[in-house]
Amino acid sequence: MRSRRGVLAIGLEAALAALLLGAAAAGVWQLNRPLPGATALIVREIPEGAVVIDARGPLAYRQGHLPDARRLWARDLLSFGESAGALAQPSELERKVRSLGLEPGGQVVVYDDGDGEEAALVLLVLRSFGFDARLLQGGVTAWLEAGSELSDGPEPQAGRESGPLEFDRRLIVEPDEAHVHIAENEVAPLDVRDRAVYLAGHLEGAVNVPLAGLIQGGEPPRWSALNRVLGPARITEDTHPLVYGENAAQAAMAWLAMAAYGVEHIHVLPDPYPVLVAEGFEVSKADVPAASSTRTSSVCWR
């Protein structure tokens, strides 16, 4: 017969084992639950009453689009000439967005082929004007896979133009403002270009978080993915990341991916890297060391 002390030890060990099991289960659940940020930015179905925006080009639209989709081609939001790949002037952006005739406070769903390349830019611009815009997960590809059909009808005529819109300068920042923020250590610059390009030259102090790492794979975003992808950039709840890339579209993609992972306070510097260099930003070829590097399965918000 066991002594009272032996029974006590067994009881203690059983309690510890149960607590440990609970800690493991809580860890697995937390690591693999969908991120709240994803649901705020990405939808699987079009909510009732939402205005649908097609971010693809006119040819793709004519070949088939979602029913009643209005059109705002991502490329129409870019400037051309010397700063090709940069975002157009805010006044030009406002003109384009107002022509859609969106109701203030109304919900908007943006889609493209499914890779998010065009939708991200449109989403960024609509959000910077204060609209509750969300990405349709998987775009046209997911729409067709779900058995739904495309429409080949004409583009619906928007009613009257929206009233004057206010441009959020905290989301999309000007190079001058970015300069100040970097100099005063208020932001964490993130270079989302490929690693080889980054090593050839990047903004002083910028950490490399290649876009490819943010969006590869086929799984929905999870907490573990946030740690994997953004861990090296040492992003915490208090960090204000400043994202830049090859061009505005790439920066917008990175913004969308990170926002979907739940990162807040992101600033987007939409000017292409060569333009930033010409603007007089300090550049460096040094590899800013990551705090750590990680490996896990890749994830995606598509």
Added chain:
Amino acid sequence: MVVLILSGLVVGLAFGYALQRGRFCSNTGFRDILLTADSTMFRAWALAVLVQLVGVTTLNSLGLLPVTVPPFWWAANLLGGLVFGVGMVLAGGCSSGTCYRVGEGLAGSLLALIAFGAGLLIMSRGALAPLERALQGSVLSAEGESLTLANLLGVNPWWVVVPVVLAGSWWLVRSGGSKYRSGGWSWQRSGAALGVIGIVAWLSSAATGRVYGLSMTGPLRVWFEGIFQGGLALDWGAFLIVGLFLGAFLSSLSHREMRWRVPKGERLMQSIGGGLLMGFGAQLAGGCTIGHSLTGLSVLSVASVVTTASIIGGAWATSWWMFVRPVRQMQLQSEPFVAGD
């Protein structure tokens, strides 16, 4: 999130309990191979590493767990490991051994632990900080990623894990009996329990954003920084340390092994000196026998392999100097002189 951070307390409780029941101390494990040709504690450590290696690699491969690999600062890892190895033999215990012995009421271990914390602060923020910065400045990496045995060879981690686990298991099964009598858990039970606790540590810690498993150096530094410099950040690691002491205390109390013991002056000074060296070494190498030799090895970190080898080298050299050499000298002196030799 509060619940998840408190999970550090739960893991710490189990960790402290298992350390005390298994008398688990890397110093004993590494040192006894040389001193008494006994590998009992070493086998417990090896089993814990193998269990964790399989568990962490499986969870990571399934996409359920992200992992972090310590950076390979080759000079810092080499020198830090060596200094830590010397220190732990002087102190009579590694960082985890020292902590669980504090829970048992050993005053020498408490002083060694305080000296360990002082060593961490001196190396991270004090007079030796320039040395740390200089030695940790040169990082060897694989295209920006920390070096692992897998990415060093350019293969999937399983190509390394499977042979290591097979070879390790074969050795554990074939290795002889145990000379070590502790009155606690067997090496099999200690090793398996610590391996499982290590896996749970990875899961619950990563869930709070601290993507790493069991470690002592960082969490202890957080406490010492908080106490001496203010602004204590109570994260998962901080709760792990609290749980560790509590677990070891509960274990020793429930098994009537709790007893306040104060060593003699000279031994006390040796513990303090050893603790200080352990702090220097652990801070320089970015981890100790737990962070590197238990957790880092479970992600095949090259930094952890080098640090562990260095710790063993330092421990063996010091053990030889302190214990083997005096015995040899005494034997030589006591050998009778034979005329005509």
